[in-house]
Amino acid sequence: MSARLARPLLLACALAAAAAAQSARPAAPKPQPPRRPAPAKVVVTSTSELFLDNGGDFTHERFPLEFVNGDWFSTAGDANATLTLESPGPHPLRLDLQWTGTGPRHVINRENNTDLGGSQTFFLTMPGNGIYSLSSGFRDDDAVSVTVATIDDHDIDATLGGRFDGSLAVNDNAKLASRTIAITGAIRLHRDVVPARITTGTYGTCDPIVHDRFSGAEARSPSNCESKFDADVRAAIAKAMEKVVRSFQSAGWMVDAPQPKPITTAARHSEDKPYRLDFSQPGATFTIQMQMSEASPAYAEYRKLAETIRNPENFKPDNVQQMAAMMSRLEHETKARILVHVNMPLGGFTAFTRDHTMLEVPGAVIACSASHAQAPTGGGLDASGPVSVVYLGRWSPPAFKPSGEGERLEMAAAFVKGAPTLAVQNVEVRIFGSSELSRKIVEQIDFAQLTGLIK
Numbered sequence: 001m002s003a004r005l006a007r008p009l010l011l012a013c014a015l016a017a018a019a020a021a022q023s024a025r026p027a028a029p030k031p032q033p034p035r036r037p038a039p040a041k042v043v044v045t046s047t048s049e050l051f052l053d054n055g056g057d058f059t060h061e062r063f064p065l066e067f068v069n070g071d072w073f074s075t076a077g078d079a080n081a082t083l084t085l086e087s088p089g090p091h092p093l094r095l096d097l098q099w100t101g102t103g104p105r106h107v108i109n110r111e112n113n114t115d116l117g118g119s120q121t122f123f124l125t126m127p128g129n130g131i132y133s134l135s136s137g138f139r140d141d142d143a144v145s146v147t148v149a150t151i152d153d154h155d156i157d158a159t160l161g162g163r164f165d166g167s168l169a170v171n172d173n174a175k176l177a178s179r180t181i182a183i184t185g186a187i188r189l190h191r192d193v194v195p196a197r198i199t200t201g202t203y204g205t206c207d208p209i210v211h212d213r214f215s216g217a218e219a220r221s222p223s224n225c226e227s228k229f230d231a232d233v234r235a236a237i238a239k240a241m242e243k244v245v246r247s248f249q250s251a252g253w254m255v256d257a258p259q260p261k262p263i264t265t266a267a268r269h270s271e272d273k274p275y276r277l278d279f280s281q282p283g284a285t286f287t288i289q290m291q292m293s294e295a296s297p298a299y300a301e302y303r304k305l306a307e308t309i310r311n312p313e314n315f316k317p318d319n320v321q322q323m324a325a326m327m328s329r330l331e332h333e334t335k336a337r338i339l340v341h342v343n344m345p346l347g348g349f350t351a352f353t354r355d356h357t358m359l360e361v362p363g364a365v366i367a368c369s370a371s372h373a374q375a376p377t378g379g380g381l382d383a384s385g386p387v388s389v390v391y392l393g394r395w396s397p398p399a400f401k402p403s404g405e406g407e408r409l410e411m412a413a414a415f416v417k418g419a420p421t422l423a424v425q426n427v428e429v430r431i432f433g434s435s436e437l438s439r440k441i442v443e444q445i446d447f448a449q450l451t452g453l454i455k
Contacts, residue, residue, distance in 0.1 A: 122164070365395045386432070
C-alpha cells in the first residue's frame with residue numbers, strides 16, 4: 001500500500017478510536033438538589049421514679065422509670081402531657097399517665113380516668129408474677145394527684161401522690177396484703193430537641209400549630225384553626241337545614257339534628273389537603289336522621305303495612321315481590337337521612353336501573369335522584385334504595401355511564417391548586433329516602449347558605 005493511501009486510512013482509524021473512547025467515557029453526573037438536613041433526633045431523658053406501699057407486700061418499694069414515650073406541650077392557655085413510663089425490672093412496671101390544663105394540680109379518680117387521649121389518665125400495670133402481676137383501678141374516693149412545678153418545651157418536673165386499688169391477674173393464686181396501694185413519686189423529664197410540630201392551614205386569627213394530645217395514636221388533635229373552621233362550616237350547614245328541621249317536626253316527624261360540639265380529633269396527614277368534615281370527631285359527616293312518628297295521623301297507612309309484614313302467613317312464594325315492595329315503602333317513606341360533605345374528592349352513585357330524574361336546584365353542578373341506588377354498605381338490587389344528590393361548587397362535568405343494566409353517575413372534584421386547605425371548594429348533599437321525601441327536603445334547604453361557603 002502506498003504512503004499516500006495509508007495516511008487517510010490511519011487518520012480515519014484514529015478518529016474512530018477517539019470517538020469510541022469518547023462514547024465509553026462515563027457521563028458527567030447530573031447535579032443533585034441539596035438534601036434537606038435530617039431533623040435532629042428527639043431524645044428524652046428520665047430520672048423519674050415511683051414508690052409503692054400497701055403496708056405489707058410493698059413497703060416504699062422503688063421503681064425507677066427509666067424509659068419514656070410520649071409528648072407534652074405548654075402554651076399560654078393550655079398544657080398537656082401524654083406519657084408512657086416504664087421501669088425495666090427486676091419487676092417491670094408500666095405507667096400510662098396524662099394530665100391536661102395549665103393549673104398546677106391535677107386530680108385523677110374514678111370519675112375522670114380515661115384512656116390516653118382523653119384529659120386525665122392513670123393506669124399502672126405490672127406484668128410479672130405473684131404480687132407483681134398488678135393492675136390499677138380506682139374505688140370510692142381513691143385518687144392520684146399530679147402536682148406540676150415545671151412544664152415547658154424542654155422539661156417536666158412534677159410529683160405524684162395518692163392511692164389506687166390494686167388487682168392481681170385472675171390466673172394467679174397470690175393475694176395482696178392490702179389492695180389499697182399508696183403511691184408517691186416524681187416525673188422528671190428533659191429533652192434538648194423539641195419535636196417538630198404539625199402546622200395546618202390558617203383561618204382568620206387562630207393558632208395553626210397542632211398541640212397534639214394523641215402522641216402515637218391513629219388520630220391527632222386538631223389545630224385551633226381547624227377547630228374554628230369546622231365549627232363555622234357546621235354552623236352554616238345547620239342554618240341551611242333549619243327550615244327542613246322545623247317543617248318535618250311540625251308534620252309529626254322525629255328529627256335528630258347534630259348539636260354543636262368542638263372537635264377533638266383530626267385524621268393524621270390531612271393537614272395539607274382540603275379539609276373534610278368526615279375526617280374529624282366527634283361529628284364527622286354532618287347528618288340529620290328523620291323518622292315519622294307512629295303517633296302521627298299520617299302513619300296510619302304505614303301501620304297497616306307493618307302489620308301485614310309482621311304476619312308470617314302473608315309470606316308466600318307467589319307474593320314475595322309484593323311483600324318486598326311493602327317493606328321498601330315502609331323503610332323509605334317513613335325514614336330519611338341527610339348527609340352533607342365538603343371537599344370530597346369524588347361524587348356520584350351506582351344505580352341498578354337507568355331511570356334517574358333531575359331536580360331543580362339553582363346554581364348546582366347537578367341535582368338528581370335514582371330509584372335503586374346501591375346501598376352505602378354495598379350489595380345488590382335487593383339492598384338498593386332511592387337516593388338524591390346535589391353537587392355545588394368545583395366539580396368536573398358530571399357523566400352518566402352504563403353499568404350492567406343500570407348506570408353510574410361519575411364526578412371528580414376540580415380543586416384549585418394552591419387554594420387554602422381551610423376553605424370550602426365543593427359541597428355534596430346526599431339524601432336517602434323516597435323521591436317524594438327528597439323533593440320536599442330539597443325544596444326547603446337554603447342552598448344560598450351552602451353556596452355562600454364556597455370560596
